[in-house]
Amino acid sequence: MDTPVVKIDNLVKRYGELIALDHLSLEIKEGEVFGLLGPNGSGKTTTINCLLSLLSFDKGSISIFGKEMTPVSYDIKKDIGMIMQNVAVFDELTVYENIDYFCGLYITDKTKRRTLVDEAVKFVGLEDFVKFYPKKLSGGLLRRLNIACGIAHKPRLIILDEPTVAVDPQSRNRILEGIQELNREGATVIYTSHYMEEVEQICTRIAIMDKGKKIAEGTKDELKRMIKNTETVSIDVIGLEDETVSAIAGLPHVYDCNYDGKKITVYCSGGKHNLIRILSELQKRDIGFGRVYTELPTLNDVFLEITGTALRDKEE
Amino acid sequence: MFLHNFIYELKTAIRTKDLVIWLIVFPIALGAFFKVAFHGLYEKETLFSTVDVAVVDEADDSSFRAVADNITSGDEPLLNVSYADREKAMELLKNGDVSGVIFTGNELSLSVTGNGLDEEILKTFVEQYNFRSRIIGKSAECGGAEAAQKAAEALTREVTSVERIPLTDGNTNNLIQYFYNLLGMVAMFGSTTGLHITKVNQANISALGARKCCSPTPKSVSLAASLTASYLIQTVCMLLSVSFIAFILRVDLGSSLSVVYFTSVLAGTVGVSLGFFLGSIGALSEKAKESISVSVSLLLCFCSGLMIANMRTVFDRKLPWFNRINPAAVISDSYYALNIYSGDNSRYFRNIITMAVITVAFALLGFALTRRKKYASL
Numbered sequence: 001m002d003t004p005v006v007k008i009d010n011l012v013k014r015y016g017e018l019i020a021l022d023h024l025s026l027e028i029k030e031g032e033v034f035g036l037l038g039p040n041g042s043g044k045t046t047t048i049n050c051l052l053s054l055l056s057f058d059k060g061s062i063s064i065f066g067k068e069m070t071p072v073s074y075d076i077k078k079d080i081g082m083i084m085q086n087v088a089v090f091d092e093l094t095v096y097e098n099i100d101y102f103c104g105l106y107i108t109d110k111t112k113r114r115t116l117v118d119e120a121v122k123f124v125g126l127e128d129f130v131k132f133y134p135k136k137l138s139g140g141l142l143r144r145l146n147i148a149c150g151i152a153h154k155p156r157l158i159i160l161d162e163p164t165v166a167v168d169p170q171s172r173n174r175i176l177e178g179i180q181e182l183n184r185e186g187a188t189v190i191y192t193s194h195y196m197e198e199v200e201q202i203c204t205r206i207a208i209m210d211k212g213k214k215i216a217e218g219t220k221d222e223l224k225r226m227i228k229n230t231e232t233v234s235i236d237v238i239g240l241e242d243e244t245v246s247a248i249a250g251l252p253h254v255y256d257c258n259y260d261g262k263k264i265t266v267y268c269s270g271g272k273h274n275l276i277r278i279l280s281e282l283q284k285r286d287i288g289f290g291r292v293y294t295e296l297p298t299l300n301d302v303f304l305e306i307t308g309t310a311l312r313d314k315e316e
Numbered sequence: 317m318f319l320h321n322f323i324y325e326l327k328t329a330i331r332t333k334d335l336v337i338w339l340i341v342f343p344i345a346l347g348a349f350f351k352v353a354f355h356g357l358y359e360k361e362t363l364f365s366t367v368d369v370a371v372v373d374e375a376d377d378s379s380f381r382a383v384a385d386n387i388t389s390g391d392e393p394l395l396n397v398s399y400a401d402r403e404k405a406m407e408l409l410k411n412g413d414v415s416g417v418i419f420t421g422n423e424l425s426l427s428v429t430g431n432g433l434d435e436e437i438l439k440t441f442v443e444q445y446n447f448r449s450r451i452i453g454k455s456a457e458c459g460g461a462e463a464a465q466k467a468a469e470a471l472t473r474e475v476t477s478v479e480r481i482p483l484t485d486g487n488t489n490n491l492i493q494y495f496y497n498l499l500g501m502v503a504m505f506g507s508t509t510g511l512h513i514t515k516v517n518q519a520n521i522s523a524l525g526a527r528k529c530c531s532p533t534p535k536s537v538s539l540a541a542s543l544t545a546s547y548l549i550q551t552v553c554m555l556l557s558v559s560f561i562a563f564i565l566r567v568d569l570g571s572s573l574s575v576v577y578f579t580s581v582l583a584g585t586v587g588v589s590l591g592f593f594l595g596s597i598g599a600l601s602e603k604a605k606e607s608i609s610v611s612v613s614l615l616l617c618f619c620s621g622l623m624i625a626n627m628r629t630v631f632d633r634k635l636p637w638f639n640r641i642n643p644a645a646v647i648s649d650s651y652y653a654l655n656i657y658s659g660d661n662s663r664y665f666r667n668i669i670t671m672a673v674i675t676v677a678f679a680l681l682g683f684a685l686t687r688r689k690k691y692a693s694l
Contacts, residue, residue: 054690055690055691055693072534080530082526084527090524097324105531149527
């Protein structure tokens with residue numbers, strides 16, 4: 001059996017009375033893009049900080065590459081790349097100098113370092129900005145520099161803590177593509193975010209966190225299979241009678257139905273022809289309707305069904 | 317690893333605007349201001365300037381000419397005498413080329429247009445000359461030439477019951493203390509570079525610190541490189557400040573400039589270590605630590621009299637031990653002892669030893685506090 005790249009076992013972290021991590025256990029295998037998804041304050045960043053031995057914890061154990069992780073585990077640290085939530089670069093150094101500086105904390109050989117820095121600059125697309133100071137860069141470019149500083153030394157394990165916060169869509173896509181490319185090159189990636197679309201897009205396996213606990217874990221399909229909902233059908237329709245709404249609610253595989261006077265939303269669990277059956281019911285009663293759309297479950301639905309609160313509601 | 321960190325620490329420090337302003341621009345600007353502001357005061361207080369005077373010697377007084385020759389010679393002549401006829405002399409006086417006109421005759425008479433220091437000197441000179449001439453004249457009338465000779469000798473002999481021993485070979489001008497205080501403040505501003513060390517090395521202060529803590533570079537190496545670079549930067553700033561004051565402003569900083577340089581360099585390390593120590597205490601934010609560092613530095617400067625001279629005396633009376641360990645007070649007292657007690661170095665050495673102990677103690681404490689491996693919160 002392969003040794004997991006990261007193994008977190010029964011981790012507990014308290015801030016006074018507040019339990020930030022509540023018996024958290026995770027295993028991340030080599031080559032995965034592992035997503036930690038959860039609202040702000042769910043414990044994602046605390047998990048990362050404990051993982052990197054920056055934060056002390058009350059209980060549990062952490063091992064990386066099969067070895068116990070401690071603050072002086074320099075042999076482990078040399079193979080880890082960290083991209084912080086907050087941009088961590090020197091304002092007084094140029095783009096090139098920043099990347100060179102952080103790469104130099106891992107790589108002592110100057111010639112090798114120069115090659116790596118050039119590759120990192122190219123990788124994040126900052127070739128035209130190498131002599132710029134960070135203050136002259138836009139938010140997106142700054143994030144790219146932040147990433148370059150974390151990955152220039154070609155780490156085996158890359159940890160990205162919400163790297164796309166406050167980033168324009170173009171830069172965000174570039175960052176996400178870059179992460180997938182790093183993964184294709186062999187790096188194992190841990191990616192934390194509260195943007196479920198991002199996590200769905202790039203992560204091969206996901207752990208959903210809330211209030212310091214892992215509430216679900218698996219691939220996105222596995223997670224979606226954990227919940228009752230398999231399809232949500234919405235139809236714009238005016239003046240439906242209660243009898244019609246009840247008839248739709250009684251259709252096979254429909255487990256819930258809401259009507260607000262303008263739109264009926266039908267929640268289905270299983271079944272293959274739910275939309276056709278619902279539309280047939282309306283046609284049978286000669287009821288006209290407007291827009292019709294159907295949605296497959298999202299990670300937000302998973303979060304909603306498990307916690308009773310939508311991920312987005314929590315953010316607000 | 318050390319060299320890599322050291323070089324980049326120097327690069328960032330040199331490009332940090334605050335550091336350049338407080339450690340280089342501030343002493344240059346304030347030093348130049350002091351020089352301009354105190355220039356007139358300094359000249360009047362410390363440097364005696366020869367008084368220009370015109371003499372109308374219509375009586376062809378050889379005695380006066382002999383006296384005049386005597387007081388216009390030497391390293392610091394009292395008068396600069398120009399002989400002229402009455403019309404020319406009055407014209408010189410009118411044009412301000414001379415401060416007064418002396419007329420010879422039975423007694424000297426003086427004509428002045430102002431009432432300043434030069435005029436007072438001339439007035440006193442004329443009065444003294446006339447007084448002594450009268451005594452010598454009376455002696456000659458009573459006892460002849462021999463008595464007059466004795467009287468003249470008695471009048472010119474300096475009789476004193478006390479011996480004058482100079483306290484110091486140094487610069488006794490009070491205004492020099494302002495320049496020492498300025499150097500002391502620059503040294504204390506070194507706390508900002510010391511604080512920067514903790515900022516970039518502690519995960520609980522900045523994201524930069526967190527990123528460095530994730531790297532395989534041991535924190536002791538990183539801290540040592542940062543501290544060495546900060547000491548070097550502060551040393552250069554102190555040397556620049558002393559050189560600017562001594563060579564550009566041409567302020568006499570005392571008997572031995574090399575020792576002033578040494579004192580300044582050591583004082584700078586005290587400031588850096590103080591900032592490093594203050595930055596290492598507690599888990600406060602970067603801004604909070606900056607505020608504390610600046611406040612503590614200013615408070616120590618205030619208590620040591622670097623801002624208001626009398627505060628030093630107040631603290632020496634009420635809390636005499638405090639300024640013995642107050643880094644700002646120790647720094648300023650070192651300069652004072654160096655200049656004033658140049659013959660007796662014990663006070664200076666005591667201050668130097670105190671500074672060295674403070675530097676090492678703060679640096680070690682800072683290391684001990686910063687090298688904590690994990691943080692309870694970030």
